[in-house]
Amino acid sequence: MFKKILLPIDPAETGFADDALAKAQQFAKDYGAKIHLLAVCPEVQSFVASQLPEDFQAKEVAETQAILDGVVQKLGVSKDVVTSEIRVGTVYHEVIEAAADSGCDLVLLHSHKPGFATYFIGSNAAHIVRHAPCSVMVLRD
Numbered sequence: 371m372f373k374k375i376l377l378p379i380d381p382a383e384t385g386f387a388d389d390a391l392a393k394a395q396q397f398a399k400d401y402g403a404k405i406h407l408l409a410v411c412p413e414v415q416s417f418v419a420s421q422l423p424e425d426f427q428a429k430e431v432a433e434t435q436a437i438l439d440g441v442v443q444k445l446g447v448s449k450d451v452v453t454s455e456i457r458v459g460t461v462y463h464e465v466i467e468a469a470a471d472s473g474c475d476l477v478l479l480h481s482h483k484p485g486f487a488t489y490f491i492g493s494n495a496a497h498i499v500r501h502a503p504c505s506v507m508v509l510r511d
Contacts, residue, residue: 372397372505374404376474378465378498381409381437389509390480391445397476398451406472407441407454409434410464431456462497470503477506 377394379387397403411430414422423429438454445452455472457464469477481495499506 371401372403372476373401374406374472374474374476376406376408376465376469376472376477376504378408378410378461378477378479379438379441381411381434384437384441387441387480390478391441393507393509394478395445395447397478398447403451403476405445405447405452406468406474407438407452408465408468409438409454409456410461411456411458412461413459427458431458462494462501465494465498466501466503475504477502477504478509479506480509 375394375397377387377390394403394405398405411427411434414427434456435454438456442449442452442454453472455468457468465477465479468474477498479495479498481493495508499508
């Protein structure tokens with residue numbers, strides 16, 4: 371069915387992705403799919419970055435990699451099934467780019483139920499669904 375699944379992970383809320391992780395694990399087992407985990411660190415604006423330590427972004431990326439490594443262990447699948455990547459930028463943009471760059475045929479993500487503000491501002495999930503170069507599966511509570 372699916373050969374490569376992109377699974378965006380919010381490093382601040384890894385537990386939020388538990389359902390998506392379980393579904394990706396099931397696809398890996400049932401269909402031999404590969405799983406590509408993606409974490410996106412927000413880009414720090416230059417005027418803010420000037421007030422932060424020089425190595426702030428590097429430390430953030432290192433901490434995020436440690437979180438992703440923990441998620442990989444939690445998945446319980448062989449290491450040849452899972453890859454991980456960290457990008458810096460806007461979440462929806464980086465997810466769409468990663469899906470195209472890595473050749474994924476499914477983006478699997480969990481989304482909050484939309485609130486009133488979502489209808490005016492939009493959500494990352496909505497942007498991904500509209501612009502992804504492949505199928506998107508959005509899981510809800």
